[in-house]
Amino acid sequence: IIDNNKQFWQYCKTTTPVQGLSAATCVALVLHIYLLCETYLLQTNHKTAMIKRKGCIDFCLLGFFLYLLGSMSFVEAVEFTFDLADGAEDCFYEEIKHNTSAYLEFQVSAGGQLDVDVTLKNPKGDIIYEQQKATFDSHQFVADISGVYQACFSNKFSTFSHKFVYVDFQVGEEPALPGVDEHATVLTQMETSSQSIHKSLNDILDAQTHHRLREAQGRKRAEELNERVMWWSCAETAAVLTIGIIQILVLRNFFTDRKPNQRYSRL
Template structure:
C-alpha cells in the first residue's frame, strides 16, 4: 500500500470515529407491526430523532417519542419523513416508536437517525485557552464540513433508493399493463377471425335444414 492509500485509509478511519456517536439504522417494519427503539439520555442533553420511509406502501408510518415518565413528547400520523429535536427534561430511557398498524399488507423499510448530545471537539482543540491557530481553525472547519457531507450523502442515498424503488414499481406496472393489452389484442383478433369465418363459410344442406 502506498502513502496515498494509507492517508485515504486513515482519513476514512477518523471519519468513522467522528460519526460513531450518532445512531443510524435501517429496519424493516412489517404490516400491523410496531417497533420501538430506546436510548438513555441525561437531563439537559440535546437530542434529535430523524426518520424517513425508504420503501413500502404509500411511504408513510406513525411515529411517537415517549419520555421516561410515559409522556408523549411528539406524535405524527402517516408521515413519510420528519425530524424532532428537544432538550431532555428528565434523565431516563426515551422511546422512539414506529407503527405500521394501519397497513394490512405493506411492509415498510425505515431509516432512523438518533443523535444524542453534541459531538466532542477534535483532539487538542477542546482545551484551548487561547485563540486557535490558522491550522487548527482550518482543521475544525474541515471536520464540520465533512460531517455535513456525510449527512448530505446519507440523505441523497435514501432519496436515490426511494426513487429507484418507485421507478421499479412503475416499470412493473407498465409491463403488466402492456402484457394485459397484448393478451386482449390477441383474444380480440382471434375472435374477429372466427366470426368472419362463420360469416363467409357455406352451410351444408343438413345444417340449413336444422338452422
Template sequence: MRSGAGGMRGWALLLLLGALLAGGTELTFELPDSDKQCFHQELDRGLKFTLDYQVITGGHYDVDCYIEDPSGRAIYRETKKQYDSFPHHAELTGIYTFCFSNEFSTFSHKTVYFNLQVGDEPPILPDMGTRVTALTQMESACVTIHEALKAVIDSQTHYRLREAQDRSRAEELSGRVSYWSAGETVILFVVSIGQVVLLKSFFTEKRPSGNAGGT
C-alpha cells in the same frame, strides 16, 4: 440502544448502517404491514438528542412515529409522515421509547431509516471550549475541514436515501408497466382470435337442418 417489538408479530429485520457513531445510532429496518417496532435508549436529564427519520420504500412512503419519556408521556407524535426531524432535551433520566408504526397499512411493507444523535459533538480540539487565544492557521484549517466533512457526510446520507427511494419507485413502475404490457398482449390475442372466428362464421355455408318431404 435496545429494540423491542410490538404489534401483532413484533419483529423487524435490522440492517446496521453505523452503530454508535459519535454518540448516535443509525439504522435501516423493515416494518411489516399492521406492525409496530420500538427502540429504547437510556438518557440522562438535560441531555440533548435529535431523531431524524425517513421512509425509503413502501406504500405512500409514510409511517406513524411517537416518542415516550420514562414516565410514559408522549413528547412527540406524528401520523403518516414521510420524514421529519425532532430535537429535544431530556427532562427526565431514564429509558426513552422511540416507536414506528405501520398498523394503519394492511398490505404495504415499509423500509424506514432513522438516525438518533445523542449529546453534543465533542470539540475537535481538546481546549477549544475554554481557550482564550485565537486559533492558529493550522487549527482553523482543521476546523474548516472537519465542518466540510460533516457536510459531505450529511449530503451523502441524503442522496443515498433519495437514490434508494427513487430506485424503489422505478422498480415499482417497471413492474406495473410489465403487467400492463402482458395484459395488453392477452387482450390482443383474444381480440384477434375472436375476429378470425367471426369472419369464418360469415363465409361458412349453412346447410338445411332437415330433409324436404315428397308426395
C-alpha cells in the same frame, strides 16, 4: 526516557480520537519516543542496548494497542434502516442523561404511501413528540430527566404494505477537536481550518445519506412502475390476441358454405 513518557500512555490509552489525542498524534509520539530510545541506546554497550531496545519496542507497541482498544469503545449515535411490517409497531430505546441534547430523524424510503406514525416518550411515559402518517421529519430536544427514552414507529393503520424506515438517533453534542479546548487564546489558522473541514465532512456525510435515501426511494418507485407497465402490457397483448382470434373465427363462419340439408333443417 521510558519512565518520563509513561504518563503519556496512561492518557493515550484511556482516550479516544474525539476525546483526546488522535490516532495520527499517537503514532507520531510513538515514533518520537522510539527515536529517543534509540538515541539513548547508542550510548550504551551492544549487549545492554539489545535488551533495552527490545523492551522499548514492546512498550511502544503495548501502548499503541491499548490506545486502539480504547478508541473502539466510544459510541455517540446510531443510524440504521429497518423493515416495519404491516400492522406492526417497533420501538427503540436510548438512555439519555439529564440536560443532554438529542436529535431524532426519520424517513420512510419505501412501502405503501410512504407514511408512518412516530411517537417519542420520556422515561415517565409522557409524549414529547408525535407525528401521524409522516413521511420524514426531525426533532431535537433536551432531556428533562435521566432515563431510557422510547421512540416507536407504528404501521398499524396499514393492512398490506410494509415500510422501510431510516432512523438517525444522536445523543449529546459532538466533542471539540483534539486539543482545541486546551488553548486559552484564540484558535490558530490551522485549527480553524481543521474545524471547518471537519464540519464540511459531516455535512457531506449527511448529504450522502439523504441522497442514498432519495435514490432508493426513486429506484423503488421505478421498479414498481416498471412492473405495473409490464403486467398491463401483457394484459393488453392477451386481449388483442383474443379479439383477433374471435374476429377470425367470426369472419371464417361468414364465408363457410353450408350443406343444403343444414339449410332446410333450420327452416
